[in-house]
Amino acid sequence: MNLSHEEEDYNLSLSKFESMLKTNKVFFFDSEEFEDIILHYLDMGKTNLAKKALKLGLEQHPKSSGLKLVQVEMLIYEDKLDIAEKLLNELFALEPTNEEIYIQKANIYSKRDNHQKAVECLQEALKYTEDYADVYNLMGMEYLFMDNLEKAKENFIKCLEEDIEDQSALYNVVYCYEFLDQNKEAIEYLKTYIDRNPYSEIAWHQKGRLYYGIKDYPNAVRSFEYATYIDENFIGAFMERGKALERLKEYEEAIESYKRTLELDDPTSYALLRIGKCYEKIGNKTQAIHFYNLTVHEDPLLDKGWIAITDFYVREKNFQKALFYVNKALAIDNLNRAYWKRYASINQAIGMYEEAEFGYRKCIEYGDDNLDTWLFLADVLQYLGEFETAIKDLSEAATIFLNEYEIEYRLAGLYFLISDENKGLFHLTNALNHNYNNRFLLEELFPVVWSKAKVQNLIKKNETLK
Incomplete structure (x- = not known):
């Protein structure tokens, strides 16, 4: 693999710095080298090494605003916001047009949950920055924190206009559209995005998801297919394609799509289950x-x-x-x-x-919390001859499921079985009032009760009232 000159220099700086730490010799680095080394260790989560590099960097370059801004970033990361703010104010007095100062100020405001102030700082940063995409992306995130999805969407779109390859901004745009229940508008946006960046497998995949969400399964399948043409190892797209094909009852194709995910990575229980379901179909x-x-x-x-x-x-x-x-x-x-x-x-x-x-x-x-569970329990108890236990359970169910005719018909039958005709007639009246048309449920469950004269008289009386 051929490395660029920049990558070679970067790797050389890292190995030189680590060699210095091992031998206790002091080597000279320019301030930008130190910045790269510190940020590398921060990205790796090695904060102790980042702090060592920062200390040595500031010893060699005590006036470097770049290193001081990295120091601010580390202080913010450690929630030492007051110290970070003091240092930023000192830097601002020296370099009032440095966009990074405004970005870090915004970071502090954001940490303090003052997202509106953070946005104001980022708007100032826009006046001085050359990296508009990064600032728009940060503004989008602040608006997300404020639950202002429209403004967030607007800024993520601006970010993508500046840097079409920013995948996190693309995901965030789609997230905003979905949250705002604007799936069709999101599809239209992705169409224009794909016109500009036709080989974005992420955009095709997101478009497929959105089509799936509005139940347009043929277009969902096509979109997922394009994603897999661009990236033939895109497991998520193969998985989603399988789901859409299932919806179209194209089970054999769905199986092939799911099986592709098994070839690309360790099998997932989800894919294995879906393949089983398709085979059963x-x-x-x-x-x-x-x-x-x-x-x-x-x-x-x-x-x-x-x-x-x-x-x-x-x-x-x-x-x-x-x-x-x-x-x-x-x-x-x-x-x-x-x-x-x-x-x-x-x-x-x-x-x-x-x-x-x-x-x-x-x-x-x-x-x-399903009614049928209580009804099945009562039917089993009835079969076992546990009529009073069944009545107790159904009475409890009646306090959860109000005015349910299936409970009332069962209570009527059970009370008749234990010879409590008054309560039986009471519950039968309730059942007939709630659902007269299903009166044959009583005959099905309690044929002996159904044939009783008092029961038939009450049913006929209710029939004349209907």
């Missing part, structure tokens, strides 16, 4: 279960993997295998209500009602 059950197994092997903590395997076997009516896998999942995470829901419903399907009751109770204990 095209009816290749062998490959589907193979990839579901790879998913849980890759990431045993990913609940979607265990759920996919369990649901696959439920759809196949292979309840024993479904139960085997949901038990494996529960052995890893027994606080997961999605696992408990499946454990309960599978046990219910194979007639293991006590286990089903236990599972539904665990769902509720771990925060399941």
